[in-house]
Amino acid sequence: MARDNKKNKQDSIAQDIALKIQHEQYQPGNLLPSEHQLCDLYGSSRETIRKALDQLTELGLIQKIRGKGSLVLDIQRFSFPVSGITSFQELNKTLGMHATTEVLQKKDDIVPDVLAKGHVDFGRTALHIERLRKIDQIPIVLDEDYLLNPPITDVPDEAAAGSLYEYFEKSLGLDISYATKEITVEPVPERIASLLALNDNNLAVVVRSMTYLADTTPFQLTASYHRPDRFKFIDFARRRKISFN
Amino acid sequence: MARDNKKNKQDSIAQDIALKIQHEQYQPGNLLPSEHQLCDLYGSSRETIRKALDQLTELGLIQKIRGKGSLVLDIQRFSFPVSGITSFQELNKTLGMHATTEVLQKKDDIVPDVLAKGHVDFGRTALHIERLRKIDQIPIVLDEDYLLNPPITDVPDEAAAGSLYEYFEKSLGLDISYATKEITVEPVPERIASLLALNDNNLAVVVRSMTYLADTTPFQLTASYHRPDRFKFIDFARRRKISFN
């Protein structure tokens, strides 16, 4: 699930067209109806249609070509959702894998300095949730989440075992907005290595992220340890027009 | 460098504000002038100002807060350019490191199947450029580029030693638009391992990418092999409003 926040027109239109692409009502290699036709279809102005199409462009679902139209791109379905902020649980649903989550810990702890660095004060405590994710019984990811209070006071066990994001957005009504993410490859402590059943070299892919609300409040720090042989990060990126030189 | 394509108003405004943020004329934690003030400042309509601010929002430079204003975010400078399509050469300039590029090969070759898969026909030939990137004499990245003809017929040696992107955009006038990228960790062949001076385990971070022009023509396939101990990928991502369930 995650965000049915499509209250406004442009978001509803974007969502609707996205679904039609997903269900191949609009197919890769074909053009969407022209903006003018979409105006009639949805009964809205052209700028609103264009804002909806901008969202699809940003996602990599379409490419607009001047004089021609909006081309539906051929992005393999398994590469969605790409990049962005997406939880294991959501990804799981989308890809239809059989995954389980085991909650190993849930208690207040001091945020490790490596995670806190540059984001929150050192020595701050937070609700620490440790979860081991398995696919077909094989451990794939170990998630170490640190949830800041405020805005998060407690997390029910069911939410920890399921999707934290869904709980935050749906139950708490938090407005999750953006995140910074850093991917490295590092040797990890023995405990983590054994949980993930790593080889002798103890190398894991470490994804550290900081997630913020719309009002810029940081609320979640995460370190995810991935088995290197099962790790895959897929990204779609557009060339930006802004340069910094 | 790269793309001074800021011919239109919204891009110029976005670029101008971005530079003012970079030079701390607008500082993290402070608000930008209001949209109304920016209208006066740049002599444009509010929607145009808003489109410029949208670009900055997408980049992670600002966060808009309703009723308050546009807050300049505190993204450490070393994390720019974030994500997106950014070449080694550009990154190098931005970070001011001392790096060298050694061109090992430049000849026509068949595109390896792993790279071609899902993007171009198997068995297709392309201009293969192999480059070893070093920082302070230490090998960091091995780039295997395959450039498709058309649109690329040849690449001068100077361009290969410098920035391919700069050559494509500035000299050839190509309109680079988007790319898909995939990051994995894999054991690599002995030759690559020795070029990168890897440990006994021969593990490297492999970034495979496919880059497209604005007219959706694929033109560049790349496999980059990174030393795991020097690899770092930094990303800024916004929560999307479109869901696929």
Add this chain to the structure above:
DNA sequence: AAGTGGTCTAGACCACTCC
């Protein structure tokens, strides 16, 4: 010439924050 997307405008109304 007709149809497409690209850009910009001036204005309207709303929701939220702050005083």
Add this chain to the structure above:
DNA sequence: GAGTGGTCTAGACCACTTT
């Protein structure tokens, strides 16, 4: 209430592709 951003509109003019 005044100021902020969020959304939407109707229309204009331009650049490009197609026939």
